[in-house]
Amino acid sequence: MGRNPVTWLGSPTFPNAARDALSDVQLRGNLAHATTTIRTKRAAAVAELPDWQRLRESGQAIKDEVLSNLDSYLERLEAAVTARGGIVHWARDAAEANEIVLRLVKEAGASEVVKVKSMATAEIGLNEALEEGGVSAIETDLAELIVQLGDDRPSHILVPAIHRNRSEIRDIFRSRMSGVEDLSDTPAELAEAARAHLRRKFLSAKVAISGANFAVADTGSVVVVESEGNGRMCLTLPETLITVMGIEKLVPTWSDLEVFLQLLPRSSTAERMNPYTSVWTGVTPGDGPRKFHLVLLDNGRTQTLADRVGRQALRCIRCSACLNVCPVYERTGGQAYGSVYPGPIGAILTPQLGAGTDDPQTAALLKSLPFASSLCGACYEVCPVRIDIPSVLVHLRGKAVEGTHTPESVAMAAASWVMQSPARFRLAQRAASVLRLISRRGKVKRLPWPGSKWTDSRDLPAPAAETFSAWWRRTRG
Amino acid sequence: MADARSVILGRIRAALADRPGPVTVPREYDRVRDLGDVLTLFEKQVADYRAVVRRVAESALPAEIESSLTAHGVRVMVTPADVPTWWRVGQFVWSLDAPMSPLPNAALDRADGVLTGCAVAIAQTGTIVLDAGYAQGRRALTLLPDYHLCVVHADQVVATVPEALARLESTRPLTFISGPSATSDIELDRVEGVHGPRNLEVLIVG
Numbered sequence: 001m002g003r004n005p006v007t008w009l010g011s012p013t014f015p016n017a018a019r020d021a022l023s024d025v026q027l028r029g030n031l032a033h034a035t036t037t038i039r040t041k042r043a044a045a046v047a048e049l050p051d052w053q054r055l056r057e058s059g060q061a062i063k064d065e066v067l068s069n070l071d072s073y074l075e076r077l078e079a080a081v082t083a084r085g086g087i088v089h090w091a092r093d094a095a096e097a098n099e100i101v102l103r104l105v106k107e108a109g110a111s112e113v114v115k116v117k118s119m120a121t122a123e124i125g126l127n128e129a130l131e132e133g134g135v136s137a138i139e140t141d142l143a144e145l146i147v148q149l150g151d152d153r154p155s156h157i158l159v160p161a162i163h164r165n166r167s168e169i170r171d172i173f174r175s176r177m178s179g180v181e182d183l184s185d186t187p188a189e190l191a192e193a194a195r196a197h198l199r200r201k202f203l204s205a206k207v208a209i210s211g212a213n214f215a216v217a218d219t220g221s222v223v224v225v226e227s228e229g230n231g232r233m234c235l236t237l238p239e240t241l242i243t244v245m246g247i248e249k250l251v252p253t254w255s256d257l258e259v260f261l262q263l264l265p266r267s268s269t270a271e272r273m274n275p276y277t278s279v280w281t282g283v284t285p286g287d288g289p290r291k292f293h294l295v296l297l298d299n300g301r302t303q304t305l306a307d308r309v310g311r312q313a314l315r316c317i318r319c320s321a322c323l324n325v326c327p328v329y330e331r332t333g334g335q336a337y338g339s340v341y342p343g344p345i346g347a348i349l350t351p352q353l354g355a356g357t358d359d360p361q362t363a364a365l366l367k368s369l370p371f372a373s374s375l376c377g378a379c380y381e382v383c384p385v386r387i388d389i390p391s392v393l394v395h396l397r398g399k400a401v402e403g404t405h406t407p408e409s410v411a412m413a414a415a416s417w418v419m420q421s422p423a424r425f426r427l428a429q430r431a432a433s434v435l436r437l438i439s440r441r442g443k444v445k446r447l448p449w450p451g452s453k454w455t456d457s458r459d460l461p462a463p464a465a466e467t468f469s470a471w472w473r474r475t476r477g
Numbered sequence: 478m479a480d481a482r483s484v485i486l487g488r489i490r491a492a493l494a495d496r497p498g499p500v501t502v503p504r505e506y507d508r509v510r511d512l513g514d515v516l517t518l519f520e521k522q523v524a525d526y527r528a529v530v531r532r533v534a535e536s537a538l539p540a541e542i543e544s545s546l547t548a549h550g551v552r553v554m555v556t557p558a559d560v561p562t563w564w565r566v567g568q569f570v571w572s573l574d575a576p577m578s579p580l581p582n583a584a585l586d587r588a589d590g591v592l593t594g595c596a597v598a599i600a601q602t603g604t605i606v607l608d609a610g611y612a613q614g615r616r617a618l619t620l621l622p623d624y625h626l627c628v629v630h631a632d633q634v635v636a637t638v639p640e641a642l643a644r645l646e647s648t649r650p651l652t653f654i655s656g657p658s659a660t661s662d663i664e665l666d667r668v669e670g671v672h673g674p675r676n677l678e679v680l681i682v683g
Binding site for chain 2: 033034054090146187188194202216219228232255261274278287306
């Protein structure tokens, strides 16, 4: 396999990456600030709609309907796009999608492309594949540009540079753009610098590459939701537009979008509506690109669809609300998840999309991801399409430990044996009280082997001086 | 070897071998909603995005357009060739864009502003929608100039998103615009003004 899909090759397992991330004080400060801001705003935006829960139920059902009949909806979309002058391509995996896009760019005679922020193209490593083929890809979304200019990796679905604060962004721009020596760190000036930097590229680009937020099976209409206008530039100005879209991004009809255009902006940027939404169908003479290619991407989606519990992850509309409320994500940041899909949704999506990898290090990362959660359930509460992330996490944990003996599986088996007998339980409690001797401030940081396997990744609360049953006998008995 | 299309469709059919039952989609959400005076609400929500917005009388429209353009200090304005002639007021240079004689991108980029109408407007979200129809032109017109003056007629304003979608034809090129270009990419805080028009001004007629 030439290119490792979904994860970044060579990434450590989540606990190892998290340990490094947790020691980065700047990162934790930046993340806490950003996620706190957006959580408060999202709650207010959602509270404005009295029918929010009913919209979520509809969103869930529409996506389930699409997934239940995905083959016929894809055929319908293909026919509609083709009828309106678009060309549809199918890609089994990342390598095939990258080959198709590179070939199309070369056929258009371009050595440079402008890109709209897209999770699908980040997932398949398109920029790197284009670079290898002699084509430079210019990211035009502000956060993607910050990541690209900083030779960095994304850490959030919506705001890939969320781990950077304004002064870090200023420093990146000063070192990588020309004529901005006096740039300050006010967000308006930083945005202005990006505008000036990219304007000429928009006006001269022959080819643009985008993802898609939605596609309407009935009509072949494709939808991109954005804020800055870089999306509109890419979708409108170049002669050729290539859109890479995961096969699960469909809705059956145009009116189904009335649900998602309400759910998505309020969940992601906490706005009543995002600044710009573009809808196009095939090619329109005299308005926008003269050539439109739609690349339909599998890359692990069909194997995810085969799992009855896990397939609900394919309902995801990439809003990132689950990241912003997750106590684990808030502390480790997104890069610790080793993939373009971080946070709770990443912990269930990445292992499923990447399952079957033949790289042992990637396999270890994928197995570790479903454990990157405290199962608090906040992600499920905010998910606009009601993905029951905690249940899928537990399901994937079960698959991850099948046939293996992890500290957790051994500990759970032992606990089960002890708790089956009251006598054994009392004995175990008395034995446990010796742990107080090695605890400090109510916590046991490190147990001797084999308990060290448990405390490697967590502290253990010290047992109480008196057990509950002893206290009960003493005071009520 | 089978082609990618048949392989993917085959994988989907195999993955759905458990035949998940037919899904009944509940539609209990509000397609319409009583939000009081929709024009007042639309005005408030547009202003909330830090766009400039005001209500004007039909008869005063040319004078109001002139005062907006004067206040903004523009000289060269682009506009689709089919806007009403009485909108093209005052001492400004009007560049007309028509399907048979489209303005080059460089001319759009140099222009000080663009004047259009719209197809539909949504009160609840403060959104205007362009569908490349009457008085709106092709998509690039409202993208490259830094200032967009948009005329919205009272009968174009609906309360909710579902009402707006019902009025639109999805196979036309559509642009939903909610306030000026903005970003939340720096510390997840909204800042107006990136690539699209940094100044949006809306005149509500009626």
